[in-house]
Amino acid sequence: MLRLEKRPTPSKAWTIATPVLAVIATMVAGGILFAILGKDPVEAIKIIFWDPLFSEQFASYSRPQLLVKAGPLILIAIGLSFGFRAGIWNIGAEGQYIIGAITGAAVGLAFYPAGGWYIFPLMVVAGAFGGWLWAMIPAILRTRFNTNEILVSLLLVYVAEHIMSAMSFGLLRNPEGHGFPGSRNFRDYDVAANPELITGTGMHWGVVAAFIAVIFAYVVMTRHIMGYQIILAGQSPRAARFGGVNPNRLVVLCFAISGVLSGLAGLFEVTGPAGQITTDFNQGYGFTAIIVAFLGRLHPVGILLAGLLMALTYIGGDLAQLMLSLPKPAIQAFQGMLLFFLLAFDMLVNFRIRLAKSEAA
Amino acid sequence: MVSFKSILTGAVLALGLSTAAFAEEKLKVGFIYVGPTGDFGWTYQHDQGRQAIEKELGDAVETSFVESVPEGADAERVLTQMALSGTKLIYATSFGYMDAVQNVAAKFPDVRFEHATGYKQADNVATYSARFYQGRAVIGTIAGRMTKTNKIGYIASFPIPEVIRGINSAYIHAKKVNPDVEFKVVWVYTWFDPAKEADAATAMIEQGVDVIMQHTDSPAAMTIAEEKGIYAFGQASDMSKFGPHAQLTAIIDNWGPYYIERTKAVMDGTWASGNTWDGMKEGMVVLAPFSDALPDDVKAEAQALADSMAAGTYHPFTGPLNKQDGSAWLADGEVADDGTLAGMDFYVEGIEGDIPK
Numbered sequence: 001m002l003r004l005e006k007r008p009t010p011s012k013a014w015t016i017a018t019p020v021l022a023v024i025a026t027m028v029a030g031g032i033l034f035a036i037l038g039k040d041p042v043e044a045i046k047i048i049f050w051d052p053l054f055s056e057q058f059a060s061y062s063r064p065q066l067l068v069k070a071g072p073l074i075l076i077a078i079g080l081s082f083g084f085r086a087g088i089w090n091i092g093a094e095g096q097y098i099i100g101a102i103t104g105a106a107v108g109l110a111f112y113p114a115g116g117w118y119i120f121p122l123m124v125v126a127g128a129f130g131g132w133l134w135a136m137i138p139a140i141l142r143t144r145f146n147t148n149e150i151l152v153s154l155l156l157v158y159v160a161e162h163i164m165s166a167m168s169f170g171l172l173r174n175p176e177g178h179g180f181p182g183s184r185n186f187r188d189y190d191v192a193a194n195p196e197l198i199t200g201t202g203m204h205w206g207v208v209a210a211f212i213a214v215i216f217a218y219v220v221m222t223r224h225i226m227g228y229q230i231i232l233a234g235q236s237p238r239a240a241r242f243g244g245v246n247p248n249r250l251v252v253l254c255f256a257i258s259g260v261l262s263g264l265a266g267l268f269e270v271t272g273p274a275g276q277i278t279t280d281f282n283q284g285y286g287f288t289a290i291i292v293a294f295l296g297r298l299h300p301v302g303i304l305l306a307g308l309l310m311a312l313t314y315i316g317g318d319l320a321q322l323m324l325s326l327p328k329p330a331i332q333a334f335q336g337m338l339l340f341f342l343l344a345f346d347m348l349v350n351f352r353i354r355l356a357k358s359e360a361a
Numbered sequence: 362m363v364s365f366k367s368i369l370t371g372a373v374l375a376l377g378l379s380t381a382a383f384a385e386e387k388l389k390v391g392f393i394y395v396g397p398t399g400d401f402g403w404t405y406q407h408d409q410g411r412q413a414i415e416k417e418l419g420d421a422v423e424t425s426f427v428e429s430v431p432e433g434a435d436a437e438r439v440l441t442q443m444a445l446s447g448t449k450l451i452y453a454t455s456f457g458y459m460d461a462v463q464n465v466a467a468k469f470p471d472v473r474f475e476h477a478t479g480y481k482q483a484d485n486v487a488t489y490s491a492r493f494y495q496g497r498a499v500i501g502t503i504a505g506r507m508t509k510t511n512k513i514g515y516i517a518s519f520p521i522p523e524v525i526r527g528i529n530s531a532y533i534h535a536k537k538v539n540p541d542v543e544f545k546v547v548w549v550y551t552w553f554d555p556a557k558e559a560d561a562a563t564a565m566i567e568q569g570v571d572v573i574m575q576h577t578d579s580p581a582a583m584t585i586a587e588e589k590g591i592y593a594f595g596q597a598s599d600m601s602k603f604g605p606h607a608q609l610t611a612i613i614d615n616w617g618p619y620y621i622e623r624t625k626a627v628m629d630g631t632w633a634s635g636n637t638w639d640g641m642k643e644g645m646v647v648l649a650p651f652s653d654a655l656p657d658d659v660k661a662e663a664q665a666l667a668d669s670m671a672a673g674t675y676h677p678f679t680g681p682l683n684k685q686d687g688s689a690w691l692a693d694g695e696v697a698d699d700g701t702l703a704g705m706d707f708y709v710e711g712i713e714g715d716i717p718k
Binding site (some may be wrong): 057062065145276278279281315319323329 | 364379391397398425426427428429430431432433435437439441442456457460471519550621717
């Protein structure tokens with residue numbers, strides 16, 4: 001019989017090995033799935049993982065796209081990781097992302113069609129403010145009235161979606177849009193746009209912000225007293241309180257960080273890749289980022305890699321649909337497998353598998 | 362295990378050989394869909410059109426599609442990947458792909474794009490749509506005849522000209538045969554969300570509606586209508602299997618002939634950009650068989666109306682018609698021009714409620 005035995009300390013080797021193992025297991029299980037669907041499994045796996053990065057035909061386009069797709073995921077996930085480490089659950093990053101995009105875009109559109117170098121920076125500030133504001137609602141309700149921040153932050157996503165729809169039809173609607181919903185496209189308004197910084201790299205300000213956030217988070221978590229307090233509060237709330245950590249301050253702080261970063265992600269997305277506020281310009285980045293945060297084990301570098309991996313499965317998944325006529329649900333199942341195996345193999349970090357000896361011996 | 366592996370290896374080889382042998386001659390045609398191919402409505406019908414191309418042109422073409430692509434940055438990426446993969450003709454089948462199509466088309470001048478329901482063209486971007494309002498005229502007539510409560514429900518997606526045009530056309534013709542008729546319009550702000558569509562249908566029925574029309578893509582409302590024993594009309598596709606008793610008829614989007622014609626044009630080298638707006642005359646808008654629930658005189662009346670539009674002798678927007686606010690729109694016998702129809706942002710006189718702004 002096999003038996004699980006808890007390790008005294010988490011295994012360092014397995015921490016590194018499990019993600020690799022999970023990816024291999026996903027390839028095998030996914031390959032079987034694709035084979036059952038009558039597709040060539042080797043080809044499918046190659047198209048998803050290899051072609052976006054190295055094929056001559058696609059790589060020059062999809063490599064930069066990887067950054068475009070991963071940027072907002074990483075930026076939001078980094079913000080969430082602070083709270084998640086401290087046991088503070090902001091599930092509503094999607095809402096903060098939407099509101100940040102709206103407030104930032106609104107500031108930009110208010111200046112239309114004026115020029116000026118200061119417009120984009122002002123929009124960035126407004127986007128961060130919008131995300132922060134939306135995050136403060138669940139934070140303050142939690143600290144003042146002890147409401148559940150998971151529920152409140154999640155439900156505020158739906159409120160944000162309605163505001164987004166109202167804005168697309170009302171205040172921010174493009175007056176020259178032939179009656180169709182949606183704001184002006186920022187690509188046509190240079191001083192407020194967030195274009196590719198170096199052509200052909202996919203680098204835009206949102207990706208730059210994501211990289212800065214990774215470094216900032218790494219420094220805070222390993223070198224700063226705040227990181228220590230966050231980790232302590234997550235592992236032992238009682239000890240943290242005795243250690244002088246104010247739990248309410250921590251809630252507000254963690255929500256503020258994730259709100260600001262989510263708002264920024266929204267602003268960079270709406271002025272860049274998305275281009276305009278529409279009734280459904282949000283793509284669920286705020287929710288996917290939760291997965292990315294956990295895939296990356298709430299560690300800044302891990303999140304960076306997890307964001308890139310997630311982006312790869314999206315881009316490779318589109319490619320597999322196109323090249324092999326794989327149905328979208330199969331691709332989604334494949335992405336689900338990746339998450340499942342990563343979490344399942346996580347067990348090996350904290351447990352070891354022993355062959356149980358018989359009782360008599 | 363060994364045998365499994367050898368089968369796979371064989372499959373890899375076979376696939377590699379077959380694609381290598383034919384890759385040069387085939388025209389690659391790509392489709393990008395906003396919903397799943399299994400929505401049994403809008404996207405389903407476009408996919409039927411794709412299959413019609415394959416059936417008609419066989420080995421001369423190779424089609425591919427990517428489904429459930431959100432409008433925005435993702436659409437642009439998928440379109441670019443399609444163009445990079447050697448696809449020479451791309452059908453983008455949702456209004457919201459408009460800007461993405463424009464951006465990608467500018468980068469790939471040798472790829473032809475066909476954009477459904479849009480209004481921006483380019484040298485290599487053509488637009489196309491169907492005169493669905495002709496079908497709405499017929500179902501409006503049938504609804505006006507069949508309602509007992511004189512309340513007709515309309516599940517509307519977005520307040521854009523396309524949808525408003527459909528509401529107006531249905532209302533004008535329902536009113537013509539039944540002056541007491543009243544429309545209950547519910548805006549769901551989605552093209553495809555079975556749960557929301559079903560909620561809207563249920564809410565309408567509670568308000569006394571006994572005939573439902575929809576401008577959304579799923580058969581959810583049809584299912585509810587069947588359950589509650591009232592009538593409804595299929596949208597985009599024949600939905601009779603979801604409402605064998607409920608469906609009176611359906612407005613079917615028949616894209617196949619257009620898709621085949623345009624694909625052939627690319628192969629002949631005669632493809633040119635333009636804007637196509639076809640209707641019953643050209644067979645782009647088709648009606649599903651009338652239900653046996655319809656009395657013979659209603660069937661005959663509906664058929665005659667459809668025939669007159671197919672023959673081009675009748676236009677659903679023929680004056681005298683006033684706008685909702687009472688101001689004059691079309692004089693007696695005057696016919697609406699396509700420009701006004703394409704940008705329609707007002708209700709006709711008699712419809713209650715406001716178009717959401």
